[in-house]
Structure formats: C-alpha cells, structure tokens
Amino acid sequence: MHNVVPLKVHYYGTPVVLISSTNPDGTTNLAPMSSAWWLGDRAMLGLASVSRTPQNILRTGECVLNLAPAESVEQVDRLALLTGEPVLSPRKRETGYRYEPRKFEVAGLTPQESDLVRPDRVRECPIQLECELVTSHDFGATCTALEVRVVRSHVDESVVIPGTAYVDPLKWNPLIMKFCDFFGDAQPLTASRLAEGWSMPGRVAAASTGVGDRTSE
Numbered sequence: 001m002h003n004v005v006p007l008k009v010h011y012y013g014t015p016v017v018l019i020s021s022t023n024p025d026g027t028t029n030l031a032p033m034s035s036a037w038w039l040g041d042r043a044m045l046g047l048a049s050v051s052r053t054p055q056n057i058l059r060t061g062e063c064v065l066n067l068a069p070a071e072s073v074e075q076v077d078r079l080a081l082l083t084g085e086p087v088l089s090p091r092k093r094e095t096g097y098r099y100e101p102r103k104f105e106v107a108g109l110t111p112q113e114s115d116l117v118r119p120d121r122v123r124e125c126p127i128q129l130e131c132e133l134v135t136s137h138d139f140g141a142t143c144t145a146l147e148v149r150v151v152r153s154h155v156d157e158s159v160v161i162p163g164t165a166y167v168d169p170l171k172w173n174p175l176i177m178k179f180c181d182f183f184g185d186a187q188p189l190t191a192s193r194l195a196e197g198w199s200m201p202g203r204v205a206a207a208s209t210g211v212g213d214r215t216s217e
C-alpha cells in the first residue's frame with residue numbers, strides 16, 4: 001500500500017563529487033556535494049547559493065569535478081561541516097559549519113595541478129573532470145543550478161577498460177550519498193538493455209549467468 005508522505009528529502013542516491021573552485025585570493029576551495037548529473041559532455045550541479053563554491057564558479061567560470069571513490073569516505077566526511085565562505089549564513093551557523101580556508105590539508109587530500117583550469121584536482125579521486133561554466137539559473141529560493149561543460153577528463157588507469165576510452169563500471173566504486181548517509185561497494189544486478197543498445201564494452205552479464213560476469217572483454 002502506498003501512503004501520501006510529504007517527503008522532506010529527495011536524496012535517493014547520487015555520487016559524491018568534490019568540487020574544486022578558485023577563491024578570490026587564488027587558493028583552491030574544495031566542497032563535497034552530491035546533487036550532480038551528467039548528459040553528454042555536460043553536467044548539472046545543484047548548490048546552495050550561500051556556499052563559497054557557486055560564488056567561485058560564477059566569478060571564474062570554471063571548476064573541477066573530482067568523483068570521490070568509496071574508500072575516500074573518511075576524508076570526505078572531514079569536509080562535511082566546513083565552508084570556504086568566511087561569512088556564515090544563519091542556517092550554516094546553526095548547523096555547526098565553520099570557516100576553513102585549508103580544506104585539502106584538513107581532509108588529508110592532495111592537490112594536483114589541472115591542465116586547462118586554475119583550481120587544483122584531487123589526486124585521490126580516480127576520475128577528475130576539468131569543467132567550464134556554460135550557464136546558471138536560480139533553483140528554488142535558495143539554490144543555484146550550474147550547467148558546466150567537461151573540457152578535459154583525467155581517469156586513473158585502474159578504472160579504465162584497457163584499450164578503450166570507457167570507465168569500467170565493475171572497477172569504479174563511487175562513494176554514494178543516499179539520504180545523507182554514505183554507501184559504497186554497489187554490486188551489479190542484471191544486464192542493462194541500455195548498455196546493449198549503446199554497445200558498451202565490458203558489459204555486465206545477466207544475473208542468471210553470474211553477477212559480475214562480462215559479455216565481452
């Protein structure tokens with residue numbers, strides 16, 4: 001039986017992204033977020049407008065999307081109640097946020113120079129996407145939706161299907177945020193007809209033939 005439930009939160013499970021952006025003093029800010037999705041070479045990012053990150057991206061027109069692996073959960077969690085914005089909103093103050101300009105050091109993450117944009121990448125993230133801002137618009141009363149274009153992708157060889165330009169979905173283990181809790185180690189369920197239609201290499205085989213088997217390799 002379904003009940004009508006006035007849900008307070010719609011965070012059904014999305015990958016955690018560490019967004020690097022450039023502060024007004026030229027240093028790199030780092031912020032965890034999970035309201036992100038991709039289509040083609042574009043990504044949409046949903047961010048609270050009072051945060052430092054959207055302000056940095058709107059001012060500079062660029063950022064890096066560092067996709068956090070499940071094993072980085074402790075480092076990500078250290079960033080959870082930090083902001084690079086020196087003036088805290090009343091809501092952030094109540095929630096327990098504090099201003100922190102040295103996010104890489106506090107989290108125990110390593111900055112790595114980018115090729116085409118100014119903010120540093122995060123070495124510990126196997127997938128790092130250098131991006132430029134395309135457009136933005138208000139999203140509800142307090143948020144900003146930023147559309148960005150991926151201009152360069154850096155992928156650690158450990159998660160690439162050898163000899164291809166594809167990420168191996170069995171090797172890439174994203175950190176997932178579901179209703180404000182962290183999840184990882186997602187297991188394949190069944191063969192996907194979308195993957196078949198796209199002729200994706202290294203497709204996961206139907207569950208009946210064994211979880212994790214591939215149709216080609």
Ligand SMILES: Cc1cc2nc3c(=O)[nH]c(=O)nc-3n(C[C@H](O)[C@H](O)[C@H](O)COP(=O)(O)O)c2cc1C
Nearest residue numbers: 031032033034035046047048051052053080083084
């Ligand atoms: C796992 C995780 C996911 C988050 N997802 C979002 C999000 O999707 N959008 C958002 O505005 N804030 C999100 N936050 C909160 C931001 O990290 C927070 O607003 C922070 O102040 C941003 O840093 P900044 O102010 O330096 O930009 C998330 C935090 C964590 C720990």
